[in-house]
Amino acid sequence: xxxxxxxxxxxxxxxxxxxxxxxxxxxxxxxxxxxxxxxxxxxxxxxxxxxxxxxxxxxxxxxxxxxxxxxxxxxxxxxxxxxxxxxxxxxxxxxxxxxxxxxxxxxxxxxxxxxxxxxxxxxxxxxxxxxxxxxxxxxxxxxxxxxxxxxxxxxxxxxxxxxxxxxxxxxxxxxxxxxxxxxxxxxxxxxxxxxx
Numbered sequence: 001x002x003x004x005x006x007x008x009x010x011x012x013x014x015x016x017x018x019x020x021x022x023x024x025x026x027x028x029x030x031x032x033x034x035x036x037x038x039x040x041x042x043x044x045x046x047x048x049x050x051x052x053x054x055x056x057x058x059x060x061x062x063x064x065x066x067x068x069x070x071x072x073x074x075x076x077x078x079x080x081x082x083x084x085x086x087x088x089x090x091x092x093x094x095x096x097x098x099x100x101x102x103x104x105x106x107x108x109x110x111x112x113x114x115x116x117x118x119x120x121x122x123x124x125x126x127x128x129x130x131x132x133x134x135x136x137x138x139x140x141x142x143x144x145x146x147x148x149x150x151x152x153x154x155x156x157x158x159x160x161x162x163x164x165x166x167x168x169x170x171x172x173x174x175x176x177x178x179x180x181x182x183x184x185x186x187x188x189x190x191x192x193x194x195x196x
Contacts, residue, residue: 003093
């Protein structure tokens with residue numbers, strides 16, 4: 001099975017009171033590097049979408065076999081960055097994984113479980129969910145990824161998925177790792193209890 005990962009890392013951490021959450025240390029490395037390593041550990045090719053002239057991100061990812069691309073629009077929303085990443089993918093495989101850089105609790109086995117669901121439902125969009133809360137990352141099959149790539153630029157992956165809601169298969173997780181991210185300083189404090 002051939003899947004490509006689009007790791008979204010162009011955000012400005014506006015709710016983090018001046019802290020760039022991508023660079024927060026997690027288990028000895030910047031959080032964005034940890035995220036990339038999870039996917040690389042599964043042998044998946046990773047495209048990281050950052051900001052224009054993003055030297056800090058490049059340094060955080062130094063030495064990793066990832067492709068770093070820039071979203072030139074500093075004011076763009078996450079969906080626009082996802083489209084930038086999508087345009088850089090080969091899209092000749094089974095699908096893509098839209099992933100976030102601020103989910104440090106995710107493990108390789110969590111991603112492997114999503115991929116296993118996708119292997120069983122090749123034409124489905126696999127979305128994790130815990131206690132009714134929608135999570136990330138999301139696996140999109142190749143045909144939807146290719147048609148999204150050809151759709152109008154303002155169409156975000158979330159909206160595209162919603163247009164094809166009949167193809168969603170929920171990955172019901174027994175843990176909150178898919179729904180735990182860092183948006184505010186207190187989230188960092190809460191998640192530190194898991195760091196070891």
